[in-house]
Amino acid sequence: MPDRLSVRQWLEQFRTGAFDSRDTAVQREAGWWNWHCREDALAGRLKRIAPVIMGIESPLILDRCAVWFTNERTENKLLYDSARFERLDGSINDLLFMIDFNDPRQPDKWMLYTKRFGFNAPECGCCHVRDMTAYIDKMTQELEKGIMPPFLTEKAAAVEYILHRPVLYPSRSLRREGEHSYSFLDRDDGCRKTVHVADSLKGIPPEAQSGWREINGLYVCCPEDAGSPTPVHAPQLPKPSAKKRGIAHG
Secondary structure (H helix, E strand, C coil): CCCCHHHHHHHHHHHCCCCCCCHHHHHHHHHHEECCCHHHHHHHHHHHHHHHHHCCHHHHHHHEEEEEEEEEEECCCEEEEEEEEEHHHHHCEEEEEEEEECCCCCCCCCCCCCCCCCCCCCEEEEECCHHHHHHHHHHHHHHHHHCHHHHHHHHHHHHHHHHCCCCCCCCCCCEEEECCCEEEEEECCCCCEEEEEEHHHCCHHHHHHHCEECCCCCCEHHHCCCCCCCCCCCCCCCCCCCCCCCCCCC
16 A cells, blocks of 8 residues: 555645546555456546545544545445545554445445444435535544544443344344434344434333333333343354455445
């Protein structure tokens, strides 16, 4: 991989046209690490994903992070691109966050995966690049100030819930679905199901309070699971296999 530039240095070169050439060596210098598309398509793909980088304003990202790119292929051989951000002073592949663009499996054009939320499910999805860059700048402020957003605590309670479900194939990842709601893919029946998390049952109608479980001081409920028994111990999960120079997610 070429010497890493800071994001600010990368932007300076991109804006001067340094990465316009379709030459593969130039695109490697631009930060492409792996791809499944044609080599002469990399320059065009770089221009389509670049707006999300150009909208970042945080000095933490601009001066202390590097960016590199992959072109991924789904199980159906459909292609999408990913921009990966890692700390300049960290080890290679010590990612802070990554942004997937036009993943055909996802509902939104821009999908954000972060180290703090876990790379196996998106923390945020947006249809417009301005919304994504605004979210990244807000996230960066939280990281700089050591602020833990409430949804991380909610997610931990929701993960505890799905690990204890009485199923044959336990689910491993949650996706955010707005405020206080998450979803997971039930591997037993193939359906996506919703998990709601509340800090109190106040305001919840009495007829809707059945099925809630208290976990780590929060209340968790999956409407589709209401009335199902819950085992005392969570099943042991196999460790996910590592992928070369990348992080699996889905």
